[in-house]
Amino acid sequence: MPHLRTAPTLVEDVFESVQKRNPHEPEFQQAVHEVLESIAPVLEEHPQFEGAGILERIVEPERQIMFRVPWVDDTGRLQVNRGYRVQFSSVLGPYKGGLRFHPSVNLSIIKFLGFEQIFKNALTGQGIGGAKGGSDFDPHGRSDAEVMRFCQSFMSELYRHLGEHTDVPAGDIGVGAREIGYLFGQYRKITNRHESGMFTGKGVQWGGAEVRTEATGYGAVFFVEAMLAVHGETLAGRRVGVSGSGNVALYAMEKARQLGALPVTASDSSGYVVDDAGIDLGLLREIKEVRRGRIAEYVEHRTSARFVPGERPWNVPMDVAIPSATQNELDAADAEALIANGVRAVAEGANMPSTPEAVAAFQDAGVLFGPGKAVNAGGVATSALEMSQNASRQRWNFPDSERRLHEIMLGVHDASFEAARRYGHEGDYVVGANCAGFERVAHAMLAQGVI
Numbered sequence: 001m002p003h004l005r006t007a008p009t010l011v012e013d014v015f016e017s018v019q020k021r022n023p024h025e026p027e028f029q030q031a032v033h034e035v036l037e038s039i040a041p042v043l044e045e046h047p048q049f050e051g052a053g054i055l056e057r058i059v060e061p062e063r064q065i066m067f068r069v070p071w072v073d074d075t076g077r078l079q080v081n082r083g084y085r086v087q088f089s090s091v092l093g094p095y096k097g098g099l100r101f102h103p104s105v106n107l108s109i110i111k112f113l114g115f116e117q118i119f120k121n122a123l124t125g126q127g128i129g130g131a132k133g134g135s136d137f138d139p140h141g142r143s144d145a146e147v148m149r150f151c152q153s154f155m156s157e158l159y160r161h162l163g164e165h166t167d168v169p170a171g172d173i174g175v176g177a178r179e180i181g182y183l184f185g186q187y188r189k190i191t192n193r194h195e196s197g198m199f200t201g202k203g204v205q206w207g208g209a210e211v212r213t214e215a216t217g218y219g220a221v222f223f224v225e226a227m228l229a230v231h232g233e234t235l236a237g238r239r240v241g242v243s244g245s246g247n248v249a250l251y252a253m254e255k256a257r258q259l260g261a262l263p264v265t266a267s268d269s270s271g272y273v274v275d276d277a278g279i280d281l282g283l284l285r286e287i288k289e290v291r292r293g294r295i296a297e298y299v300e301h302r303t304s305a306r307f308v309p310g311e312r313p314w315n316v317p318m319d320v321a322i323p324s325a326t327q328n329e330l331d332a333a334d335a336e337a338l339i340a341n342g343v344r345a346v347a348e349g350a351n352m353p354s355t356p357e358a359v360a361a362f363q364d365a366g367v368l369f370g371p372g373k374a375v376n377a378g379g380v381a382t383s384a385l386e387m388s389q390n391a392s393r394q395r396w397n398f399p400d401s402e403r404r405l406h407e408i409m410l411g412v413h414d415a416s417f418e419a420a421r422r423y424g425h426e427g428d429y430v431v432g433a434n435c436a437g438f439e440r441v442a443h444a445m446l447a448q449g450v451i
Contacts, residue, residue, distance in 0.1 A: 003169045005050065005381075006086055006140065007040040007041075007043035008040055010043060010050055010055060011036045011037065011039075011043070011055070011176055013041055013094065014036060014056060015029075015032065015033055015036050015053045015281055016060060017056070017059075017143065018032050018059050018118065019223055021048065021112070021116045022108075022191040024108070025111060025112075025139045026108060026110040027108045027109050027111075027328075027352075028115065028432055029315050030106045030112065030114040030139050030323075030328075030352070031115045031116055031364045032350060033112075034057055034352075034356065034357075034410070034434070035115070035119065035385055035438065036055070037383055038421065038430060038434035039364065039434055039435055039437060039438045041111075041423035041424065041425075041431075041435065042435050042438055042439055042442070044054075045275045046442070048195055048337065048446065049442050049446065051378050052445065052446050052450065053450070054300035054442045054445055054446065055292060056135040057445065057450075058089065058118070059115070059316065059444070061086050061087060061088045061111065061114065062087050062089060062090060062160075063086075063090060063094050063385030064084075064087075064107075065083075065084065065085040065086070065087070065133075065158070065161055066084055066086075066107070066441075067080065067082070067083045067085070067157045067158070068081075068083070068157075069081040069082065069083045069135055069137065069150065069153050069154045069157070069249050070153060071146070071147050071149045071150045071152075071153045072149060072399035073359030074143055074145060074146055074246060079138040079150075080137055081135050081136055081154075081297070082134070082135060082149070082446060083134075083135045083154050083157060084105065084110045084132075084133050084134055084135065084136060084160060085130045085131065085132075085133035085161060085169075085259055086107075086110050086111050086114040086116065086131060086132055086133065086169070086199040086201065087114075087129075087167060088111075088114040088115055088118050088129070088130045089118045089129045089131075089441060090129040090130075090326040091125055091129060091444045091445050091448060092121065092122055092128060092129050092440065092441060092444055093121075093126075093127040093128040093129050093153060094128065094129060094163075094164070094165055094166055094380040095106075095128075095129045095130065095131035095168065096102050096117070096121055096128035096129060096130065096131060096167075096168050096202075096365075096380060096383065096384070097114060097121075097130060097131040097132040097133070097169065097170070097380070098113075098132060098133075098134075098169060098170045098171055098173065098175065098379075099132075099133045099134045099135075099169050099170070099171065099172055099173030099175045099179075099183070099334065100113070100132070100133075100134035100135075100171070100172040100173045100174060101134055101137045101138065101139050101144075101174030101175050102134070102135055102136070102138065102173050102174045103138045103201060103394075104136075104138045104326075104334035105134045105135060106136070109327070110132050110133060110134060110334075111132075111224075112173075112327070112334055112352065113130050113132035114130055114132035115130070116351055116352065116373050117370065117380070118130030118133060118261075119373050119406070119433065119438060119441065120270040120372075120373040120374070120377045120437070121378060121384075122375070122436075122437040122438075122440040122441050123373065123374055123377055123412045123415060123416065123433060123436060123437045123440075124377050124380065124384065124408055124411075125408075125411060125413060125415075125440075126354055126381065126384040127384075128168075128380070128384050128387075128406075129245075131167055132172075133158070133169060134172065134174075134175070135150075135154060135175075135330055136297070136328065137150055137154075138147075138174070138177065139174050139175075140174075140182060140292075144178065144237060146180045146181060146436055147178060147182065147266070151182035151183045152177055152182060152185075152186040153184040154183070154281065155183050155187050155188065155190070155324075156190065159190050159191060161162065162198055162199075163195065163198055163280060163409060164390075164391075165199035166385070167198075167277065168198055168199065168200060168266045168383070168387060169183075169199055169200075170199070170201045170221055170380070171201040171358075172202040173246070173326070173381055174194060175201075176201075176247075177202075177203055178203070178215075180199060180202055180203075180249050181202075181203065181363070183199065184198075184199045184202060186384070188272065188277055189228070191221075195301060196273075196390035197387045197390035197391050198366075198388075199431070200383035200384075200386045200387060201213075201214065201383065201386075202264070202386070203231065203284050205225075206445065207386075207389075207390055208386060208446075209382055209383075209385055209386035209389055209396070209399075209401060210388055210395075210397060210398040210401040210402075211382055211401040211402050211405055212355045212379075212382045212383065213247055213251070214247075214251040214254070214255075214402075215251075215378040215381065215382035215383075215405055216248045216249045216251070216349065216376050216379035217247060217249065217250060217251025217252035217254065217255060217324070217349065217445055218251055218252070218253075218254075218255045218378060218380075218381065218402065218405060218426065219345050219375070219376065219377060219378015219381065219382075219385045219405060219408075219409045220252050220257050220348075220349040220370075220375045220376055220378065221235070221255040221257070221259065221322075222250070222301055222325070222378065222405070222409040222410070223347055223370050223375045223412065224320055224322070224345055224347045224370065224375075225259065226330060226409070226410055226413035227345055227347070227368045227370055227413065228344075228368070229311055230347060231368075233245060233257045234260070234343075235258075235260060235261040236259065236260030236261065237260060237262075238256075238260075238261045238262070238320050239259070239262050239264050239317065239318045239319050240252075240253070240261045240262065240263045240264065240318060240319070240342070241255045241263075241264060241265040241313050241314070241316055241318035241320070241321045241322070242256075242263055242265055242266060242279075242313075242321075242322045242323075242324055242349070242352075243265070243266075243267045243314075243322075243323045243324035243329060243353075244266070244267060244268070244274070244323075244324040244326075244328075244349070244350065245266045245267060245268050245284060245288045245327045245335040246288070246324070248324040248349045248350065248376065248379075249266060249267075249302045249322075249324040249325070249349065250281060250284065250285060250288075252280055252322050252324060252349055253266070253279055253281055254318075256322075256353070257278070257299060258283070260292035261320065262278045263278060263279045263281075264276060264278065264279065264316065264318065265279070265316055265318070265377075266279055266284055266286075266295060266298070267294040267295060267312060267313055267325065268294060270294050270295060270296060270309060270310070271295065271296065271307060271308050271309035271310050271311055272295065272307070272308050272311060272312060272316075273295055273296075273298045273305050273306065273307050273308075274305065274306060274308070274313065274316050275304050275305035276304055276305075277300055277302070277304035278299075280302060283298060283301055289373060290409075295307070296309070305320040309340065311330060312330070312334060312337050313375070314335075314337050315334075315341075316403035317341040317342070318338070318341065318343060319343060319347045320343070320347070321343055321345075321346045321347075322344075322346075322347050322348075322349045323346070323348055323349060323350055323353035323396075324349030324350050324353070324419070325349065325350055326353065327351055327352045327353060328353065328354075328355050329350070329353045329354075330353050330354045330355065330358050330373075331355045331357065331358055332355065332358050332361055333359035334358060335354070335357070335358035335359075335361040335362055336361060338362075338367075339362070339365045340360065343419060344368060344385070345367065345368035345369075345370070345421070346368070346369050346370070346374040346422055347369075347370040348370060348372035348375050348376060349372070349375060349376050350372060350376065351372045351373075351376065352371065352372055353367075360373075361429065363428065363430075368427075368429075370428055370429050371429065371430045371433050371434075373427060373433050373437065374412050374413070374416050374432075374433040377404055377408075377409070377412050378408070378409055381405060381409070381412075382401070382405055385401065385405075386402055404450060412433075415433075416429050416432035416433040416436055417429070417432055418432070418436070419431075419432040419433075419435040419436035420432030420435070422435075423435055
């Protein structure tokens with residue numbers, strides 16, 4: 001019988017291998033390290049995972065796709081972008097994860113997002129695998145015709161790797177209803193099949209699910225509500241600080257307000273606004289979704305607000321912080337500022353928005369901290385509900401869909417909380433979410449053999 005390594009040694013060996021094989025991918029390495037350092041208790045309880053090479057396999061994508069995306073802009077000039085789809089794990093179901101269109105997109109970011117997606121999707125309990133994709137194309141400032149031509153070129157290559165039983169993409173940063181419509185239309189034309197369930201985040205009029213637009217933001221607030229409830233607390237009367245001004249941020253603020261809290265900040269790449277009277281969501285939507293303007297325009301209409309250029313909102317006093325913009329946007333200095341101002345809970349609305357140093361500071365200070373793979377699982381959870389509706393040719397109403405989302409997010413919270421308690425880290429949602437998600441994936445991998 002081969003000698004089994006101790007859990008810490010196994011984790012160290014696997015992470016060193018990841019570093020050597022992926023030397024220029026810091027975001028991916030960070031995501032892998034965050035998971036591996038949490039799951040030693042699971043490995044100690046299940047030594048059979050080492051013999052089956054679970055860790056060695058789970059950190060290596062099942063398939064990585066990179067391709068050229070040529071398209072012609074409105075001036076007639078040829079443009080070339082790079083497309084990606086990293087299909088990480090299909091052991092629990094078809095690959096599921098969004099597409100991101102943003103200049104910052106590279107292989108490291110797509111792999112980090114895809115790796116996180118494995119465990120996030122597992123936590124929902126809905127039978128979906130993990131993947132992510134996208135391009136370094138920037139839709140900002142492009143005409144509808146340019147976005148359409150890019151999407152059609154992108155899908156002309158990617159379509160061959162997709163399908164409702166194979167890989168089901170959705171939207172992410174830079175991919176909203178407009179982009180999803182163009183992508184799905186090209187897939188339908190090429191394949192001559194109307195597979196509604198092969199793309200989620202669609203318009204409600206043609207197969208989309210109610211609450212899908214709101215789901216990630218609503219889900220994040222439901223998770224905060226559950227974390228506070230463990231301690232007999234509520235959101236009512238709390239000041240909530242949110243970064244970003246996209247769907248996640250907008251609907252986190254909306255749900256927080258519905259639950260009696262006061263959202264006071266919003267941001268974009270140019271800076272942030274703070275409104276002590278509470279963010280006017282109608283005005284913010286008008287600026288960002290209709291005018292496609294900058295956040296600074298907000299203060300032109302609100303005497304209670306001020307704009308701070310080039311900064312993030314973490315120096316503003318708040319009881320609950322929901323970073324909802326992008327990865328590593330909240331560092332150790334930001335964490336110390338939030339702690340000094342008495343923050344009670346931090347919930348990651350975006351994917352990995354807090355640096356490891358910031359997470360450690362929150363946990364050391366006793367701040368309730370919800371990691372992204374648990375907190376922002378509402379988006380993919382509702383995507384899976386959309387897949388179910390498409391498969392059965394049904395359509396659920398908004399209240400019913402929101403109720404199901406709420407139930408799923410409570411399940412994600414409870415699974416994370418219980419796993420943390422069971423493995424001796426009660427209250428540590430990072431450990432809990434990683435252990436709970438990893439357990440579900442690892443047992444399925446063990447059952448299905450070495451593939």
